[in-house]
Each structure stands twice: as structure tokens, then as C-alpha cells.
Amino acid sequence: MHTLITLFWVAVAIALAMGAGxxxxxAARRLTRGGVARALRGAPVSAGFGMLVILIYVxxxxxxxxxAPFGERQVVGAQxxxxxxxxxxxxxxxxxxMLTRLIYGARNTVGIAFATTVLAFSVGAMLGLLAATVGxxxxxxxxxxxxxxxxxxxxxxxxxxxxxxGTSVVTLILVIATIDSTRVFRLAxxxxxxxxxxxxxxxxxxxxxxxxxxxxxxxxxNALAPLVxxxxxxxCFVFLMISALSFLGVGIQPPTADWGSxxxxxxxxxxxxxxxxxxxxxxxxxxxxxxNFVVDWMLHRASGLKE
Amino acid sequence: MSDIWIMIAKRLALGALTLLVISVIIFSAxxxxxxxxxxxxxxxxxxPETVAAFRRELGLDLPAYQRYVNWLFGALQGDFGTSxxxxxxxxxxxxxxxxxxxxxxxxxxxxxVPLSLTLGILAALFRNTVFDRAANAMAxxxxxxxxxxxxxxxxxxxxxxxxxxxxxxxxxxxxxTEALYHTFLPALTLTLVVTAHxxxxxxxxxxNLLASPYIEMxxxxxxxxxxxxxxxxxxNALAPIIxxxxLNLAYLITGVxxxxxxxxxxxxxxxxxxSVSKRDFPVVQAVALIFAAAYVLLNLLADVxxxxxxxxxxxxx
Numbered sequence: 001m002h003t004l005i006t007l008f009w010v011a012v013a014i015a016l017a018m019g020a021g022x023x024x025x026x027a028a029r030r031l032t033r034g035g036v037a038r039a040l041r042g043a044p045v046s047a048g049f050g051m052l053v054i055l056i057y058v059x060x061x062x063x064x065x066x067x068a069p070f071g072e073r074q075v076v077g078a079q080x081x082x083x084x085x086x087x088x089x090x091x092x093x094x095x096x097x098m099l100t101r102l103i104y105g106a107r108n109t110v111g112i113a114f115a116t117t118v119l120a121f122s123v124g125a126m127l128g129l130l131a132a133t134v135g136x137x138x139x140x141x142x143x144x145x146x147x148x149x150x151x152x153x154x155x156x157x158x159x160x161x162x163x164x165x166g167t168s169v170v171t172l173i174l175v176i177a178t179i180d181s182t183r184v185f186r187l188a189x190x191x192x193x194x195x196x197x198x199x200x201x202x203x204x205x206x207x208x209x210x211x212x213x214x215x216x217x218x219x220x221x222n223a224l225a226p227l228v229x230x231x232x233x234x235x236c237f238v239f240l241m242i243s244a245l246s247f248l249g250v251g252i253q254p255p256t257a258d259w260g261s262x263x264x265x266x267x268x269x270x271x272x273x274x275x276x277x278x279x280x281x282x283x284x285x286x287x288x289x290x291x292n293f294v295v296d297w298m299l300h301r302a303s304g305l306k307e
Numbered sequence: 308m309s310d311i312w313i314m315i316a317k318r319l320a321l322g323a324l325t326l327l328v329i330s331v332i333i334f335s336a337x338x339x340x341x342x343x344x345x346x347x348x349x350x351x352x353x354x355p356e357t358v359a360a361f362r363r364e365l366g367l368d369l370p371a372y373q374r375y376v377n378w379l380f381g382a383l384q385g386d387f388g389t390s391x392x393x394x395x396x397x398x399x400x401x402x403x404x405x406x407x408x409x410x411x412x413x414x415x416x417x418x419x420v421p422l423s424l425t426l427g428i429l430a431a432l433f434r435n436t437v438f439d440r441a442a443n444a445m446a447x448x449x450x451x452x453x454x455x456x457x458x459x460x461x462x463x464x465x466x467x468x469x470x471x472x473x474x475x476x477x478x479x480x481x482x483x484t485e486a487l488y489h490t491f492l493p494a495l496t497l498t499l500v501v502t503a504h505x506x507x508x509x510x511x512x513x514x515n516l517l518a519s520p521y522i523e524m525x526x527x528x529x530x531x532x533x534x535x536x537x538x539x540x541x542x543n544a545l546a547p548i549i550x551x552x553x554l555n556l557a558y559l560i561t562g563v564x565x566x567x568x569x570x571x572x573x574x575x576x577x578x579x580x581x582s583v584s585k586r587d588f589p590v591v592q593a594v595a596l597i598f599a600a601a602y603v604l605l606n607l608l609a610d611v612x613x614x615x616x617x618x619x620x621x622x623x624x
């Protein structure tokens with residue numbers, strides 16, 4: 001009986017999500033023109049839902065200080081209070097408002113993950129494109145370094161590096177960006193290798209275009225579609241990795257509000273049948289699902305709609 | 308035949324070289340510290356005499372390459388030095404936990420591999436049906452879930468009612484069936500995390516093959532769909548399937564870290580996380596070396612097995 005009720009609610013949630021995705025797509029098609037509208041016409045409901053969720057997360061992250069009912073680090077009441085009128089989602093292990101922490105978590109966790117991805121991406125993609133364009137010994141050296149770094153499991157490697165450099169937000173970003181840029185390098189290099197052999201690159205070289213111009217004006221625009229999809233996937237990986245490290249207690253440190261450590265701090269409640277600690281974990285899961293839905297649609301479009 | 312053996316020997320040599328370079332990286336990572344290990348452990352307030360004494364104790368007065376050689380040969384003989392936190396030999400800390408971690412990973416693999424291969428083949432056979440779509444959506448969703456979310460959902464639904472224990476306590480005296488029962492939830496968590504990926508890759512590998520002419524031929528002969536898959540598609544899809552299975556087993560080895568912490572399971576992963584927060588360098592290095600070795604060996608195994616299953620791969624570039 002209990003499972004049936006749960007299944008019913010899951011079905012209701014899926015139906016609502018699909019409805020919201022459909023409505024969002026309909027509204028977006030109305031509001032946009034030209035190329036964007038044409039692209040949106042073929043988008044599946046799942047992609048609409050994904051874009052809607054991402055938009056909501058971005059808005060919450062940007063306006064966290066306006067939406068949150070209390071201060072991020074403010075102790076407002078007793079510990080582990082249940083849900084009520086004042087504290088909508090109760091309080092956490094130190095008596096801070098759960099909803100407020102969740103809202104600020106959107107800013108901190110997502111923000112840090114985004115910054116890390118951007119850094120990993122710019123370094124990895126630039127080096128990858130450079131290696132493919134220049135070739136020769138530079139390519140060999142960079143590729144072998146990346147091969148070796150990729151042979152160490154990423155979570156283990158980041159734990160090792162965090163032991164050495166200590167746990168702070170800056171080291172966290174640098175360590176994960178370094179590890180992740182190797183994966184971006186691989187993809188960027190293999191995409192660019194197919195482009196460098198094209199005739200128009202030969203033409204551009206003969207015209208006397210410099211290396212920088214060659215990479216940014218000739219190769220990058222043509223490698224953009226797979227790279228953008230990869231950006232979404234990498235963001236998911238980085239986001240999950242940072243959450244996992246924070247959950248293990250070696251990532252984002254207190255008192256900063258962060259979803260991974262919120263789960264860890266309040267996990268004791270779950271064994272008493274309280275779902276509150278599942279909310280930050282669910283917030284992480286929902287965003288990754290949403291990004292994956294959008295990436296799936298983009299990959300489908302980039303592959304020329306073939307199955 | 309001899310071509311295959313030469314290829315395997317080459318792969319093994321490459322694997323050994325990779326491991327050697329990884330051991331250098333893991334060892335020399337501590338050399339990146341500002342100052343040195345002794346200063347990092349003792350902190351700013353330590354007197355120069357204490358730092359010097361501690362340095363001698365750790366053997367830091369020797370040159371780096373000599374320490375590396377000592378460390379590596381020690382590790383090869385199962386001697387990883389002593390822990391900084393409790394001064395016990397690291398080998399003692401590790402031996403029991405390594406067995407526990409392997410037990411959990413093998414347990415999860417025994418459920419996950421048959422399950423995901425079956426689901427993947429079924430999804431390929433019934434592609435674009437409701438079953439396929441549902442399986443695909445589930446796969447995409449479970450890839451996106453953090454491990455601890457899956458773990459806590461399972462605790463919420465299965466452990467709260469007392470059906471399974473939420474803490475996986477095992478010790479050497481625990482019997483085999485009892486250990487299986489106690490570690491059921493962690494094993495199930497790991498299964499859920501890896502099944503999706505393996506299933507999707509199996510499906511993709513089989514669907515890829517179903518488009519080739521000899522499958523068309525088999526169909527036109529009037530073969531039954533199940534038989535086409537078993538006789539013609541699966542043997543040719545073995546190489547990619549073996550690769551993806553091995554990759555996921557390698558993933559299990561690292562995914563085990565988070566799951567062990569959630570279920571308070573006495574394994575290597577938990578030891579590593581504890582040592583990271585205590586900044587116990589030798590322990591972290593030892594565990595990292597073991598995890599990395601397991602990861603490299605599994606990838607090597609996948610490479611060799613998939614080549615054996617498909618001799619055409621011997622002559623690839």
C-alpha cells in the first residue's frame with residue numbers, strides 16, 4: 001500500500017513536470033523569433049522541462065539574497081525543528097533555516113561548479129585545439145601527460161591533491177579544473193583533428209593566418225557544437241564531484257551553505273523517517289537531470305537527427 | 308596466434324609503465340607542498356628542533372629519488388610505512404579493509420553485470436517501444452543522481468522499516484550469508500549507479516550491429532529475432548561490451564568511497580576519506596596507489612579480453 005502511494009506521487013510528479021516542460025516550450029516559442037524559434041520547434045518536452053529547471057536555478061542563484069527568508073549563516077531557532085509556518089522546511093543541525101540554506105546553496109554549489117567547469121573548459125579546449133593544430137612534439141607531450149593523468153581515477157586523484165593543498169574553495173576549484181580539463185582536452189583534440197585536415201584550413205594557412213586567428217576564427221566555430229554539448233556533460237560531472245567531495249567533508253567547507261555538506265550534516269534525520277536531508281540531494285539530482293535532458297536534445301540535433 | 312601474444316605482451320608492458328609513472332606522481336605529489344611534509348604536519352608553531360627530529364624520523368633528510376625507491380620497493384612487498392596519525396603500520400590498517408572493499412565491489416558486480424546486459428539486450432531488441440523509452444529515461448536519471456542520494460533513498464524506503472540494516476557493520480567474525488545481508492543496501496546502491504551506463508552502452512553496441520548487412524541476411528533467412536541477437540549480434544558486440552563492463556567495474560572501485568561513508572562500511576574508501584581530513588599523507592598515498600593500480604589493471608584486462616574476443620583488433624593502429 002505504502003509503495004503504491006509512493007508510485008502514485010511519482011507518476012503525478014512526472015505528469016506535472018511534462019506539463020511544465022510543454023508550457024515552457026510553448027511560451028518560449030511565442031517569445032522568440034528566427035533561428036532560436038525554429039530550433040525550439042523540434043525540441044522534445046524533456047528538453048523544455050530541462051531548460052525551465054535550469055532557468056529557475058539560475059534565477060534562484062542570482063536573487064538568493066532577495067528570496068531567502070533568513071540570513072545564510074543566521075541561527076534562527078532550536079536544532080532539527082520540524083516543518084511549520086515560520087521555518088517552512090524546518091531547521092538544520094545548528095538551528096539554521098533549512099529553506100534559506102537550500103536557496104543559498106544554489107548560489108554556492110552551482111556557482112562553484114560553474115566556475116570550475118568554465119576554467120576546465122577554457123584550459124582543456126584551448127590546449128586541445130592547440131595540440132591538434134600545431135601537432136608534432138607539442139601534441140605528443142600534451143597527449144602523453146593527459147593519458148597518464150586520466151589513468152588515475154578522478155575522485156581518488158582529487159582526494160590526494162586535496163590532502164596536499166588543503167581544503168579551501170580556491171584549491172577545490174583548481175584541483176577539479178585541472179583533473180577535468182584532461183577530459184576536455186581529449187575531446188577538443190579529436191574534434192579539431194578532423195577539422196585541421198580540411199581544405200579551408202590549408203587555404204587559411206597559405207593565406208598566412210597566424211596560429212591564434214587560425215584556432216579562434218577557423219577551427220573553433222566548426223568545433224563548437226560538440227564542445228557545447230560536452231560543456232553540459234562536464235558541468236554535470238564537476239557538479240556531482242564537488243557535491244560528493246563536500247558530502248565527504250573535504251569539499252566546500254562550513255559555514256558556507258552547500259548542498260553536499262547539508263546532506264551529510266542532517267543525514268541522521270533520514271533514519272527517523274524525515275525527508276528533509278533528501279531535499280538538497282534531490283536539488284543536485286534535479287539539476288543534473290535537467291542539464292542531461294537539454295544536452296541529449298542538443299546532441300541529437302548536432303548528430304543530424306540520426307538514430 | 309603469435310601476433311596476439313606479442314600484442315598482449317606490449318599491452319602488459321605499457322600497463323606496467325603506466326603504473327610506474329602513476330606511482331611517481333602519487334609519491335612526488337607531496338613534494339609540491341610549500342616547505343616539506345614535516346612542516347605541513349607540525350604546523351607553523353613547531354620549533355626548528357621538533358621539525359628537524361620529525362624530518363629524520365620520516366627519512367626526509369634523504370634525497371627524493373632514494374625515498375621514492377625505498378617507498379616503491381616497500382609497497383611492492385606490502386610495506387607502506389607507518390601512519391602519521393596513529394603510528395601504526397599502514398599494512399595493518401589496509402589488509403582487512405581491502406578485503407571488505409573487494410567483497411562489496413564483487414557483490415555489486417555480481418548483481419549489476421547480468422542485470423544490465425539483459426536489460427541492454429532487451430532494450431535493443433524492443434527499441435523505440437515503451438519498454439525501451441522507460442529504460443532509457445531511467446538510465447539517464449540514475450546517471451544524474453549523486454551516489455549518496457541513491458543510498459539515502461534506499462535507506463529511507465528499505466532500512467527505516469527495519470527490512471535491511473542502514474549501517475553495514477561487518478568484522479572478521481561475520482559469516483558469509485550474514486555479510487551478504489548486512490551489505491545488501493550498499494551493494495544495491497552501487498548496482499543502481501553502474502547499471503544504467505552499462506545498459507545504455509550494451510544497447511548502443513547491439514543496435515549499431517543490427518544495422519550491418521549480415522544481420523539483415525540472417526533476418527531474411529527467417530531467423531527468430533532472439534536467435535539473431537544471440538548467434539550473430541552478441542558475439543560481435545563482445546568487445547565493446549567487455550570494455551564497458553570493465554570500465555564500470557573500475558568505476559565501482561572509486562564509487563565505493565562515497566557509498567562506504569554513507570553506510571559506515573569499514574573499507575578502504577572510508578579510510579582514505581578519514582586520512583584526507585587528518586592530512587595523513589602516507590595512508591592517502593598508499594590507498595591512492597592501490598585504487599589506481601586496480602583501475603589500471605581492470606582497464607588493461609578489458610583491453611586484452613576485447614582483443615581476444617575480436618582478432619581484428621590486433622592490427623589496429
